[in-house]
Amino acid sequence: MATSDGPNGKAQPFSEQTLWMLAIRxxxxxxxxxxxxxxxxxxxxxxxxxxxxxxxxxxxxxQDVMMSVWRKAHMFDPERAQVxxxxxxxxxxxxxxxxxxxxxxxxxxxKAEENDTEPDAGQVLALEQETDVLREALNRLNPDxxxxxxxxxLGELSHSxxxxxxxxxxxxxxxxxxxxxDRLRHELKDLR
Amino acid sequence: xxxxISHHIPDALIAAYAxxxxxxxxxxxxxxxxxxxDTCRATLLAHEAAGGAVLDSFAEEPLSGSLRAKxxxxxxxxxxxxxxxxxxxGIYPGPLAAALRAKxxxxxxxxxxxxxxxxxxxxxxxxxxxxxxxxxxxxxxxHGGLELTLVLQGxxxxxTGHFDIGDVEVADGELEHIPTADPGEDCICLAATDAPLxxxxxxxxxxxxxxxx
Numbered sequence: 001m002a003t004s005d006g007p008n009g010k011a012q013p014f015s016e017q018t019l020w021m022l023a024i025r026x027x028x029x030x031x032x033x034x035x036x037x038x039x040x041x042x043x044x045x046x047x048x049x050x051x052x053x054x055x056x057x058x059x060x061x062x063q064d065v066m067m068s069v070w071r072k073a074h075m076f077d078p079e080r081a082q083v084x085x086x087x088x089x090x091x092x093x094x095x096x097x098x099x100x101x102x103x104x105x106x107x108x109x110x111k112a113e114e115n116d117t118e119p120d121a122g123q124v125l126a127l128e129q130e131t132d133v134l135r136e137a138l139n140r141l142n143p144d145x146x147x148x149x150x151x152x153x154l155g156e157l158s159h160s161x162x163x164x165x166x167x168x169x170x171x172x173x174x175x176x177x178x179x180x181x182d183r184l185r186h187e188l189k190d191l192r
Numbered sequence: 193x194x195x196x197i198s199h200h201i202p203d204a205l206i207a208a209y210a211x212x213x214x215x216x217x218x219x220x221x222x223x224x225x226x227x228x229x230d231t232c233r234a235t236l237l238a239h240e241a242a243g244g245a246v247l248d249s250f251a252e253e254p255l256s257g258s259l260r261a262k263x264x265x266x267x268x269x270x271x272x273x274x275x276x277x278x279x280x281x282g283i284y285p286g287p288l289a290a291a292l293r294a295k296x297x298x299x300x301x302x303x304x305x306x307x308x309x310x311x312x313x314x315x316x317x318x319x320x321x322x323x324x325x326x327x328x329x330x331x332x333x334x335h336g337g338l339e340l341t342l343v344l345q346g347x348x349x350x351x352t353g354h355f356d357i358g359d360v361e362v363a364d365g366e367l368e369h370i371p372t373a374d375p376g377e378d379c380i381c382l383a384a385t386d387a388p389l390x391x392x393x394x395x396x397x398x399x400x401x402x403x404x405x
Contacts, residue, residue, distance in 0.1 A: 030267055037260060042252035049253060059259050066263050071271050081237055085244030089210075092243070096212045104212060105223040107233065108278055108286035135245045152211060153243040159208035159218075170238045177241075178234040185230070 014121075015128050017083040022119075025073040037066055040087055051095055051154045061098070065091045075109070078124045079180045082131045092155065110184060123180050130173040137169055197229050199359035201340075206232060210239035215316035217384035220291055221340045221360065224382060227285035228358040283344045288382060297321050306330055317386035324348065324373040324381070331370075337386035339363045341371070346379035348372060 013019070020036045023029035041062050048061045068090050076086055096104050141149065145167070152162050201222055208214040209222040226233045281289035288311075297309035305325040312319045317337070324330055326346065341361040348355050350369040355361050363369060373379035 030264065033267065034260075034264065037263060040247075041259065041263075042255055043247055043250045045253035045255060046250045047247050050250075058253075059256060062255070063259065063263055067266060070267055082241060082244055084248040085237070085240040085242075088243040088247045089240050091247065092210070092212045099212075100216070104209075104214075104216065105220040105287040105291060106278060107223045107226040107236070108280065131241055131245065134242060135249060138242075138245050138249060149242075150246055152207060153239075153246045155208075155211040155213040157208070157211075157213060159202075159204045159214060162207045162211075162213075163202075163204040168242050170235075170242060173241055174234050174238040177237045178230065181230045181234060 014078070014124060018078050018124065018128065021073070021076050021083045021086075022078065024070065025076050028073075033070060036069070036083070040069075040084075041066060044087070044091060047091065047154070048095065050150070051156075053095070053098075057098075061091075061094055064094050068094070077110075078119050079127065079184070080110070080177055082127060084131070088153075095155075110181075111188065120180075120183065123176075123183070126176050127173070127180070130176050134168060134170075134173060196356060197231070197358040199353070199355055199361060200229065201225050201232050201235075201360055202362060203235060205340075206235045207239045210236055210243055215384075215386060216314065217312055217317040217319035218338075218340060218386070220287060220312065220319050221342050221382055221384045223287035224285050225342055225358070225360055227280075227287060283380060285344075288344075291319070299323055302331075304328060304331060311382075317384060319382065319384040322379075322381045322383055324371070324379040326373050326378050327375040329370050329372040337365055339383060339385045342382045344380045344382060346377040347374040348379050348381070349374070 014022070017036070017039070020029075020032040023032035024036065044062045044065055045058050049055060049058045053061055065087065069087060072090070076083070081089075093103065093106075138146065138149065148157075149168060151157050205214065205218065205222060206226075209219055214222065222232075222236075226236055278286040278290050280286055281292075284292060291311050297311075299307035299309050299321075301307050305328050307323040309321040309323075310318065311321060321344075322330065322341075324346075330348075339362075341355070341363070343355050343357050343359050345357065347357065347359075348371045350361070350371040352361065352363075352367070352369065355371075361371075
């Protein structure tokens with residue numbers, strides 16, 4: 001199991017979600033997928049209903065998203081995105097496909113090095129910790145603020161309204177992700 | 193990846209892109225810039241992390257009894273490989289190459305040596321490529337809404353500063369500007385607006401209906 005030394009010298013394992021997703025990615029582990037499904041599918045259903053999907057269609061979308069998670073597992077990279085952010089992105093893409101009848105333009109994929117399947121444990125753990133901080137910050141918001149953040153990430157606000165709405169502390173997680181990107185660029189350069 | 197990018201996409205636009213609430217034209221500029229800029233890619237991933245935190249703490253909605261079994265049953269289905277072509281073609285990063293559908297742009301003359309190629313136009317706005325000969329200005333223009341201009345080749349300057357490859361100029365409706373291409377190399381930009389461009393000079397304005405800008 002992938003671990004890293006924590007601040008008190010004790011080995012700290014990755015979060016359950018990350019371990020499930022790595023088992024799916026590296027071993028096509030169906031029981032891990034079952035656990036991931038049990039955690040995310042009910043939340044996804046709540047999420048897609050709130051973003052305006054008719055109740056009858058919501059479970060179809062949940063099914064599509066979870067199937068994409070299974071099929072695109074090889075693209076999961078815990079050094080740059082947590083499981084929840086990765087699934088969020090897949091869910092938004094699916095809903096935009098349905099809403100606009102065509103996909104949104106997507107950035108070029110990062111070409112991960114194929115001979116390195118072992119993630120950098122320190123980077124993954126640091127990103128997990130930053131994501132926990134973000135989740136806690138979200139839970140501390142008052143109901144009105146929380147409503148605004150939900151609206152923003154459900155795609156209900158225009159960019160000019162978002163300017164005043166966010167206010168989650170994203171600075172640290174941004175720098176952490178940036179470190180992971182720099183590391184990847186470095187490795188890609190060395191591979192050439 | 194260019195290290196010299198100094199004009200980035202505003203945070204709110206990246207958040208709106210992550211959430212899927214941005215128009216197609218702006219989304220194309222964001223996706224193209226992110227393909228060139230790791231700073232903005234990190235910002236995008238950070239907003240997706242925030243979206244993920246929202247999703248992860250969302251109230252659970254009970255599933256119908258058969259859904260889990262239905263999905264588990266499909267895991268052995270053959271996987272059709274989706275081939276979405278999204279790789280760089282010359283000066284055009286992946287999303288832009290995809291929007292051009294792997295063809296060379298068809299340039300239409302705008303006057304003054306400037307050409308454009310409309311990539312996308314709908315009621316939410318338009319995205320176009322602009323080709324400005326080295327050292328030449330683009331006709332003075334203002335625009336009703338927000339205009340994003342991303343440099344793909346060469347560079348340009350206007351009243352607000354200098355823009356190199358990968359830089360994005362964000363111009364609001366107030367700005368009347370005369371972007372002038374750097375000497376040396378022709379400048380090619382991707383420009384997106386949420387409203388039609390208005391040129392201030394008499395002739396270009398008369399010609400606007402013909403150029404659909």
